[in-house]
Amino acid sequence: MLQLNAIRENKEAFINALKKRNLRADAIIENVLQLDENRKATQTQLDNTLADANKLSKEIGDLFKSGKAKEANDLKEKTATLKEVSKQLTDDLNSISTELQNALYLIPNIPHESVVVGKSEEENEEVFKEGTIPTLFEGALPHWELAKKYDIIDFELGVKIAGAGFPVYKGKGAKLQRALINYFLDKNTEAGYTEVQVPHLVNEASGYGTGQLPDKEGQMYYMPEDDLYLIPTAEVPVTNIFRDVILNEKEFPITYTAYTPCFRREAGSYGAHVRGLNRLHQFDKVEIVRVEHPDKSYQALNGMVEHVKDILRELKLPYRILRLCGGDLGFTSALTFDFEVFSTAQDRWLEISSVSNFETYQANRLKLRYKDENGKSQLAHTLNGSALALPRVLAGILENYQTEDGITIPEVLVPYCGFDIIN
């Protein structure tokens, strides 16, 4: 959520920045500012009315104490109007505030200056590329065929138990998955991230805190009986650890990592690009989350990018990094780098990590603040990234590491797997 004060002072800058998202925000911004004016005016009226009422109450109390019951009762009558007025003003204030809040929820974050205009993912900028794309033998297969051939992932069985998009991992497939989780967690904790295990279901307030609500509820599984949402990413529970928190400046940087399954409804997805592991309703991911001082957040973002690079180098997977254009940038993000692994057998790039700085956007919703050197509360910056998402990394490994004798295991994973080939 954007900060009203900032909007008020830099209206034009906000409108211009939002153009990168192909959003014409003039009217929305104008409306928000107007609502805020109304809110303030109503608040002032209400405050004055309450001040009058408080004064009268005090007088009445004093009169009763000094035995002047008659004067007191006379005054009581005067409070009746004040009560009515304040009731009305309170109602007005509530409805204006709600309207303002809802309007603010609908404005996405301001893109960072380095973000380019663009309509869709086609216009994302490739900023880095590394690794060798392997030349595969004749008859190399996409991962869903490999999964069947070596009996390591059973998609049909998942359909029987739950539905499409809920695969069953078997044998060495399951073990490789577990190896990846442990490897990622180890890499992250070695880099200083503290491992946490968090709930996989969250309440509504948490959904609002990180920005999944109100506009993306269709993407989350919801349990009406208990009013809980299955997490679409560990970002939600982990970042919400810091909802309503005021940090001491000395506590920066805060760095957490968490492994969780992720649940996504993926309503509207279809076609060849969602085959196999490419798009699932349930998948595993290891996430890194940081809470940073505003002056340090971009440095931290770079650090996260370097960290993910390091992991992909160790896995020896060919990858590239994209800086998302305005049209593809997530609602709450100011700057996002996507990592994509090249899948040779599918001849396409697969997104396996997304690293973002949200600046104060989430912090404002979360009320995540810190005390600056003057003792004033300031909003912190939040960041997160996948390190890494499992299924497509798995797909990349299966496809790029296949040989005619089987699928070899990346060297760094062998100690975690306990085997070096799937055949």
Next chain:
RNA sequence: GGAGAAAUGGCAGAGUGGUCGAAUGCGGCAGUCUUGAAAACUGUUGAGGGUCACACCUCCGGGGGUUCGAAUCCCUCUUUCUCCGCCA
């Protein structure tokens, strides 16, 4: 799931209708003392709205009510604890 008790500032813990945004202790911060630190002493220390700054307003788990006036009384929800039941 059933019965009972409770929810107050960073923490502990007073406060049962007006003088309470809230005693006291701990913690935090600043200072005195000290070569430095500790101890001791002194001061200071919740959040939000509003204002140029004051004033002023709101917040004692959430919501609603009674009253001129609510941390304090009533209703309701949530959470926590104890006991019972069930259970990985």
